[in-house]
Amino acid sequence: SYKLDKSQITDLNGNPLIVSAIVNYQIEHPEEFISKIKGANNYIFNQAESSIKKTVSKYPYESDDGIGLKSENDQIVNEMKSDLQIRLDGTGIKVNDVRLTDMNYAPEIASLMLQKQQAKATLVAKEYLVKGAVEMVEDVKNSNVGKDMNQEQQSKLITNLMSLLISNTAVQPVIPLNNF
Numbered sequence: 001s002y003k004l005d006k007s008q009i010t011d012l013n014g015n016p017l018i019v020s021a022i023v024n025y026q027i028e029h030p031e032e033f034i035s036k037i038k039g040a041n042n043y044i045f046n047q048a049e050s051s052i053k054k055t056v057s058k059y060p061y062e063s064d065d066g067i068g069l070k071s072e073n074d075q076i077v078n079e080m081k082s083d084l085q086i087r088l089d090g091t092g093i094k095v096n097d098v099r100l101t102d103m104n105y106a107p108e109i110a111s112l113m114l115q116k117q118q119a120k121a122t123l124v125a126k127e128y129l130v131k132g133a134v135e136m137v138e139d140v141k142n143s144n145v146g147k148d149m150n151q152e153q154q155s156k157l158i159t160n161l162m163s164l165l166i167s168n169t170a171v172q173p174v175i176p177l178n179n180f
Contacts (some may be wrong), residue, residue: 001025002044008106009056011069015113016106019056023048023084024096032092044093052098061105062117068168069103087132 006020027033036144037043059076062068067075080098088095105113137158143148149157 002048003053003101004045004049006102007049007053009053010023011056012058012060015061015109017056017061017069018102018104019052019100020102021048021080021100022054023097023098026086026096027030027092029092031121032090034092036091043091044088047087048098051087052080052100054147055080055083056100061103061113069100129165130162131161135169136161 001020001024004021004023009017009019011017025042045149055076056069059067062070067073068105069076071136077097077099079097084098085095104110110131140157141149142152
């Protein structure tokens with residue numbers, strides 16, 4: 001096996017990533033290997049590094065469709081392995097596996113990308129809460145309680161439910177003053 005040092009590579013979206021990988025290979029034909037390659041470690045290293053840079057630059061770090069570097073799905077692993085094998089054909093080397101061992105955003109953008117991930121998670125959570133609130137309002141409107149309510153009362157209930165479910169703060173009890 002051969003471990004590639006960390007290097008900075010730009011993903012499909014232009015985000016700089018710090019990536020390292022490990023390549024597992026075997027020498028199937030020693031005579032080809034010896035006659036075609038001088039300085040074997042440098043040759044394998046250079047071809048592996050080039051192959052990984054090529055593959056990493058074709059994919060985003062994260063993807064909604066599941067084909068992203070973060071998930072390191074089979075498609076990406078197979079592409080790295082296949083590309084490296086093509087580069088090493090005729091050298092007596094068989095590539096068994098190529099895996100990313102380390103992958104992070106480069107330090108200069110890491111905190112910004114974390115904020116982006118947090119914002120995205122917050123939006124997904126809010127969408128989920130809004131969907132739940134709308135379903136609750138529909139249930140109330142279709143129940144016996146909701147049928148007796150006028151339009152203004154229903155609107156007030158909807159507003160209160162939405163505020164309660166989507167708010168980032170704890171619920172505070174409110175006592176209406178018009179009863180005094």
